[in-house]
Amino acid sequence: MSLLMHRFGGEGLYILDEPEAALSPQRQLAFLSRMHDLIQRKSQFIIATHSPIIMAYPEAWIYELQEGGPMRVDWENVEHVDTTRQFLKHPQSYLKVLLEDE
């Protein structure tokens, strides 16, 4: 995060592999905002991520690596996003199945 805040100066190509590591959800939101600044200043990002927050950046292209290769998908349909959304909606039913005694 401090890299993004202090070191990245704009007009850049930034290739980031899991930048969300060690970032709280609040910091991931701040990440989005800083990324937006850098994009306004003519930067391009290529990002591998598991974070539904980070991949929500508007109008970005998302390639999901599926069986059969990379497929362009909308944020709503990314599996990570769907799994997270379903879990937050129904935590009890997930936990019941996951933690069931054999």
Added chain:
Amino acid sequence: MERSSFDFKGNVMDIVQNRQDHWDNTQYPYNLDAVQSWDRLALHENVTFIVGENGSGKSTLIEAIAIAAGFNPEGGSKNFNFSTEESHSPLSEHIRLSRAPKRNKDGYFLRAESYFNVASNINELDRALALALQLSILTAARHFINNRMGRALCLC
């Protein structure tokens, strides 16, 4: 649909693969679906995300793109460029970036595991600087002592 490179606000328009030379469909990383299923991947001018399950080849792919873009496989900015162990996959040799005329002034490749690698480089740099400083102090001290001794010897 062809996009005009002059209207493109980013730098990298497409990732293009060629499968000449040592390409082997049966070997890692060429046997990954993430790698062998495409010839050209178009990028968005602002942000392109690569998402997928653990082990789906995200890091392999993004590392090859970064190396093709001129970054060090260990990560870092382009001039922060002291490579140690060669850890990268050979995939980058088969990847070419098709770039728009717009030039970059800045750049960074952040590896997933490399918070530590980059930090350790910085530590090494600090240590080397400290050592250099000590050595130059020692050298200066030695000069000083030699001069004094020389003078002392002359007085004898």
